[in-house]
Amino acid sequence: NAGVMQNPRHLVRRRGQEARLRCSPMKGHSHVYWYRQLPEEGLKFMVYLQKENIIDESGMPKERFSAEFPKEGPSILRIQQVVRGDSAAYFCASSPTSDNEQFFGPGTRLTVL
Amino acid sequence: QKEVEQNSGPLSVPEGAIASLNCTYSDRGSQSFFWYRQYSGKSPELIMFIYSNGDKEDGRFTAQLNKASQYVSLLIRDSQPSDSATYLCAVKSGSYIPTFGRGTSLIVHP
Numbered sequence: 765n766a767g768v769m770q771n772p773r774h775l776v777r778r779r780g781q782e783a784r785l786r787c788s789p790m791k792g793h794s795h796v797y798w799y800r801q802l803p804e805e806g807l808k809f810m811v812y813l814q815k816e817n818i819i820d821e822s823g824m825p826k827e828r829f830s831a832e833f834p835k836e837g838p839s840i841l842r843i844q845q846v847v848r849g850d851s852a853a854y855f856c857a858s859s860p861t862s863d864n865e866q867f868f869g870p871g872t873r874l875t876v877l
Numbered sequence: 878q879k880e881v882e883q884n885s886g887p888l889s890v891p892e893g894a895i896a897s898l899n900c901t902y903s904d905r906g907s908q909s910f911f912w913y914r915q916y917s918g919k920s921p922e923l924i925m926f927i928y929s930n931g932d933k934e935d936g937r938f939t940a941q942l943n944k945a946s947q948y949v950s951l952l953i954r955d956s957q958p959s960d961s962a963t964y965l966c967a968v969k970s971g972s973y974i975p976t977f978g979r980g981t982s983l984i985v986h987p
Binding site for chain 1: 909913919920921922923926965974975976977978979980
């Protein structure tokens with residue numbers, strides 16, 4: 765039973781480029797959550813999605829960031845026109861329902877040059 | 878504003894001792910409580926969850942919840958160097974989204 769999968773594991777972008785981070789939830793999980801973690805800081809919630817729906821995006825910056833979870837395929841977190849401050853570890857988690865505990869993927873480490 | 882507080886540490890204990898990690902939370906309506914372990918450079922790994930007041934034991938780990946005092950703790954018995962990591966406390970109330978503390982760094986020295 766494969767766990768949560770994220771790719772790429774490491775992503776390097778230059779300022780102004782776009783970053784696309786992918787997350788495939790655990791089998792049987794239809795709830796996906798994205799978090800950002802800066803060095804020496806806690807996990808910050810960004811967005812919560814179910815298939816084809818954004819349920820809560822209260823943690824997403826208003827500009828440049830977007831997320832989707834299509835009917836088919838992985839959830840995608842998209843960052844347009846990246847800046848150095850976007851450099852962080854981005855974690856995806858999934859759960860079978862909104863009441864259950866979340867299981868985390870290995871993360872994508874984004875570095876913006 | 879829901880807050881989850883943890884002492885950042887590091888908490889240093891000798892091998893074989895009991896490590897006690899503490900977490901307080903501000904939202905009295907909180908219902909679900911989780912402990913995650915995060916090794917440096919890795920993702921959080923769920924260790925335990927607890928919903929009811931009292932103790933919950935799983936192997937060397939015991940979670941303790943006191944809703945009246947808004948306090949949840951994690952005890953690690955017979956600590957091993959491999960337990961050295963950052964431990965994250967997460968709390969959920971009526972919303973779908975848990976609030977995470979910043980974590981406590983634990984160092985178990987031989």
